[in-house]
Amino acid sequence: MTDTRPLTTASTAFLAAARAGLTELADPRKAPDMQRYMKSEMPFRGVASPERRVLCRRLFAEHPLSDVDSWRATVLSLWRDAEYREERYVAMDLSGDRRYARWQSPDLLPMYEELIVTGAWWDFVDEIASRRVGPLLRAHRDMVTPVMRRWATDPDLWRRRTSVICQLGSKEDTDTDLLTYCIEVNVGDRDFFIRKGIGWALRQFARTEPAWVRAFVDAHPTLSPLSRKEATKHL
Known part of the structure; x- marks a missing residue:
């Protein structure tokens, strides 16, 4: 706490x-x-x-x-x-x-982490991930990126989902290395919220870089059908 x-x-x-x-x-x-x-x-x-x-x-x-x-x-x-x-x-x-x-600073990450872990449902987590953690990541990449990489492999489902979807609003500022890592380490997860989150993150980024998303999907045949369907919805 x-x-x-x-x-x-x-x-x-x-x-x-x-x-x-x-x-x-x-x-x-x-x-x-x-x-x-x-x-x-x-x-x-x-x-x-x-x-x-x-x-x-x-x-x-x-x-x-x-x-x-x-x-x-x-x-x-x-x-x-x-x-x-x-x-x-x-x-x-x-x-x-x-x-x-x-x-708003990286000092708030422990607070947002508490809300994510104890909230443990999409109505809380998605707002915090995209509108609190995401802006912190864009403003303080050196400090927040390592945290997202840790969360990407965390046992807690909602930390992992946060790492995947935190860049929903990043557009051209998306860190594709981080996005790739967070997806790849979770690509085999069968949980609905992870699979849906992967597809959502890719679909959103496709609005900015459709060619990148198409190439990513083609290069990752182990993406779940749900993730793939969501990612390519507007391609």
Whole structure:
């Protein structure tokens, strides 16, 4: 677990307001269907994404956090103590809010790793991988690339998936050596989320370098049918 300092008064106020806001927006009629769709053990409040985003805009404006330790502690407290899945969605929204963009650094990798491993499902992991870890990789390649290489062979499924899909938004800045490595060491994995992630990463990069992706697919006959189908969907 990532260590955090004690919560500040601002953090405590934010947490109380977040939980009160979600309670006010809760729709018990929607909650069971949302939980069933997400196959979640953690219950839902029944707050739809558009309503949550409106709530977050208000929360973030009314309860600013003045330093990186307070911000990180708030994210982790909301995540760790969540009783409903929407609380974790708010924690993720807070972790990516533009007001705190200046604090995004490799020092946050332990926090994001905790969210990935304890979240352990695609709705959490895919957002963190592509919108938190990916930008850190592009901005700090020397520090983050070795971490992604380690995660690519990690026993944890969700660390491995993160290593494969973290470059979804990289376009022409894609590190093809890293992408190749992360795919090749996982190409024999039969897990759906790995096979789908490989195909997704290749399909996305095909929008920028279709010839590279075609050559990669042709050179890797052991790609699963699912990975191959996804990779070549728009070629």
